[in-house]
Amino acid sequence: MSIQTLLMELVLMPLVAFVVGLFMVLMLRRIGAKLQRRVGPPMMQPLYDIVKLYGKKTQISHGWMHDIGIVMAVGGYVAAETLLPVPGMDGIADKGGLVTLVYVMMIPSLGLALGVGQCANPNGSIGIARALTAMLAYDVPFVIVVFGVAWYFGTTNLVDIIAIQQAGGVAGWGAIAMPLLAIAGLFALQGMLGKQPFEIYIAPAEIATGPMVEMSGKYLGGLFVMQCFQLYTAGVLYVSLFLGGGENWLFFLIKVFAVVAIPMTVAFLFPRYKTEQMIRLMWKWPVMIGLLGLAFVMH
């Protein structure tokens, strides 16, 4: 691969992720609207929101750690996109591998914690404490799932994992070979996206959107961009591990949107758990299912 192709892919992959992520945010809001028998927002609404937030006249900063926190939050996901192979573009996926990707996906939460800490708003501090606790909760099943998949395919290289699955057709998909791990992965996905039963760190009626409470203008805009990346990253990672990645863009996008639609649809049917309930549930059921799946995979 020439250096020009690599550079072009490094620019294109986050861009594609952003555009697809915008449509995922739209889907999230449309699904919510449909379940509540509303019409929902127009098609370009996520873009209007982001342009408006960046076009605010006054930008209230709480110090330079606040600024850097947002850059880390968005930058962590931009780095993660270059490690996620999409049809036709591998980026640096075969150099990085699954372990690096899992590591990079934790950076946004930590960056947000730094930034929110400087705002000195009690709601924000509670929110970010809950967000890090939630990360502790969903990362245990998530790591078990990632380990199981890597064990089954004998590699941590995502490009190879996708190639092996595609060589076997639908029967070779991870979800067929490891159904228990796929179920545990869906649990972890729900927690990772912060969707309703596990929505403890946003909680608008309780702690006023937690980490976002002091964010205005371009800071909130940065978080909206981050949300696009977050939905895309989680969806594409799940598709790469369990649904055979993308043979071409059409099937790839259908799979990714279908995967992301599952947590969103489940979300609007549930109230919110408390923090300790979430940890208890996450460390009990998905971990148990995941360990059982791991036992099947290793024998």
Added chain:
Amino acid sequence: MKEIDNPIEAPVDQSRTNPLARVFDELVRFCRSRSMFMLHYCTGCGAIELPPAMTSRFDMERLGIQPMVTPRQADILLITGYVSIKTLKRVILTYEQMGSPKYVIGICSCTVNGGMYWQSYATAKQLDQYLPVDLYIAGCMPRPEAVLEGMRKLMDRIRSGEADGWKDYYRRYDWYLGNQQHLFGDDWQTPADVIGEASHYDLAEPGTEGEHTRLLQQCQKPLEPQQTFFQIGGSLEKKGESHE
């Protein structure tokens, strides 16, 4: 309390040399009008008309209007009903924390002229003496259709650039502050530095500073952090005092 009847004209901005500046401004104004985050400060009975306007019957989200929970994230401040003097302090605090451009909507006749609380000693009669109101939706109470019609009117005004009440608050801050001091007393102060913001964003004008802002600077006390104590079990004592 001194009234200024003639509003000050906006200066023509000649610093933009980029040929695409006009296109870009148009785009930002359009996005502002199509995406409004709403903070509803529900002070009175008018709040009852907002749930039907937001939920499945009328669905405000079609117009890009959605509720937000903190003033930092919000674009519109909805005042729905009478504003008592105690409430008005909180409303002003909330308004000054919002990021510009920000718009205030007064719903119900109580915000227009006091409504049925005209004779009350504890109610602020005209909201636009204390905050720059961009739009009034009159009625006791206005139906959700009227609320949505008002929102559409505000969208048109934002898109054409007429809704600039937030600039007016910076330009005539002395007048607004004078009216606020008239109600709350001379030692009234808020954490937001409005004069500093006005000069930072080139919005300061002769009306920004005056006799009332001088009075504010005389009476201003530095803000102190609020002390909180946590103790699990037992009785709560003020530890800070006992050690000294």
